[in-house]
Amino acid sequence: MSLRHAILTALLERPSSGLDLTRRFDRSIGYFWSATHQQIYRELAKLETEKFVVSIPQQPSRGGRKVFEVLPAGRDELVAWIARPEPPRPERDPLLVRLRAASVVGLGPLLEQLTEHRRLHEELHRQYIAIAERDFAATSEDLSRRLQHLILRAGLGLEEFWVRWLDEAIAELGSNIEEENPHKNPPMEE
Amino acid sequence: MSLRHAILTALLERPSSGLDLTRRFDRSIGYFWSATHQQIYRELAKLETEKFVVSIPQQPSRGGRKVFEVLPAGRDELVAWIARPEPPRPERDPLLVRLRAASVVGLGPLLEQLTEHRRLHEELHRQYIAIAERDFAATSEDLSRRLQHLILRAGLGLEEFWVRWLDEAIAELGSNIEEENPHKNPPMEE
C-alpha cells in the first residue's frame, strides 16, 4: 500500500493533476517508488471515492485537467501509515536469478548484460551526484531537507554499490568466458 | 517471470517436491528471490501443464509428495531466459517512502522503525558472513562456485550498505526527535 501514500505525500507538497504526479514521480519520488500513469490515475480515483483527496475546480476549458488536493482525512491516513511498522522487503533481483541459473546451465551472453547494467547504474549514480551538488551542497537545519538529503544518499549509495559489485563481477567472469563448462561439480546450496 | 526460472534452476540442481523447494527458497535462492509455498505450487502446476517439468512417480504411500524434475524443454526455456536482457528493477522501498512522507508531516515514531530495520539488516548480514566463511573460505576454479560466491557477496554488500546507511540516518535524526516541526519551509523536489 505504498503507492497511495507516496501520492498523498506528493499532493501535500503541491496539489497536482495525474499527469503532474506522473512527471514528478519520474524524477523525484519515483527514484524509490516508481509508478506509471495508469497506476496513478487508478489510485487517484480510489483516493477520491474514499474521500482522502478532492479534485479542485479549474479555470474553465483548461484541458481535461483534474487537480487534486489532500483532505484532512488523507493527511491523517498518511500519518497513521507512517507509524505502522513494516519489515524490509526481501530482495528480488532478476539479474541475480540469472547468475544463479548460469551457475547451473552456463553463462551464455550474461557478461554483456552485466556491462549494460553497470552502465545504467553508473548513469543513475551520476544523476544523483548532480542533484546532491545542486540541491544539498550546504548543510541545513531543516528536518525536512535533511530527510530528503538522507533519502538521496540512500539512492546514491545503492547505485555506487551496484557499480562496484558489477565491476567485481565483470572482472571475475571476464577471464573465463570460454570455459563454458557447467555442472563439472554439482553446486551446493545449504 | 523470474519465479519459474528460479524454480527451474533449483529443480535442475536437484529434483524436489513443492515443499522441498519452499524450504530451499527459504534459505538459498530466497535470499534474492523469495517465494511462498502457494506461489511455488501454482507455478509448478503451470510448469507441468506446459511440459517444462514432470512429476516423477514415488515409492507408494510416501505422503502426498510429488517430486518434479526438469524436462529438456524446461532447460531450454531457462537458457533462453538467461540470454534475454532485462533492465534493473527500479527501487521500491516503503521505508524510504515513509521517510519522504515524514519530511512533510513529521517523523512520528519512525526512529524506532529505523532501529528495528537496522537490527534485521545486521542479522541478515551476520548470516551471510557465516555462509561465506563456511562455504566459500577457499577460492575456487569452478565457475559455478565462483558465481554463487559472487551472488552471496551481492547480498552481503547490500546488507552492509543498509546497516551503515541506517546508522547514519539514526545518528542524524536521533538528535532532533523533539523538534517535530514539519512545513516550516516547504520542501523542494526537482
Added chain:
DNA sequence: ATTTACATGTAAGGGGTTACATGATTTG
C-alpha cells in the same frame, strides 16, 4: 485415537504491467 507435523492445494484481493481508447489543446 488424538495430536502434531508434513504436504498440497483453493479462493479472494491487491498491485503492477502493457496495450489500447478517448477527448481536448496547441501548432503548422
Added chain:
DNA sequence: CAAATCATGTAACCCCTTACATGTAAAT
C-alpha cells in the same frame, strides 16, 4: 483542418499476499 501533444481513462493479464481448506504420515 490536420497532426501532434496533452491528459485521462479502460481492459486484460500476471504476480504476490493472506487466509483458509484438505488430506496423509508419524508420534504419544
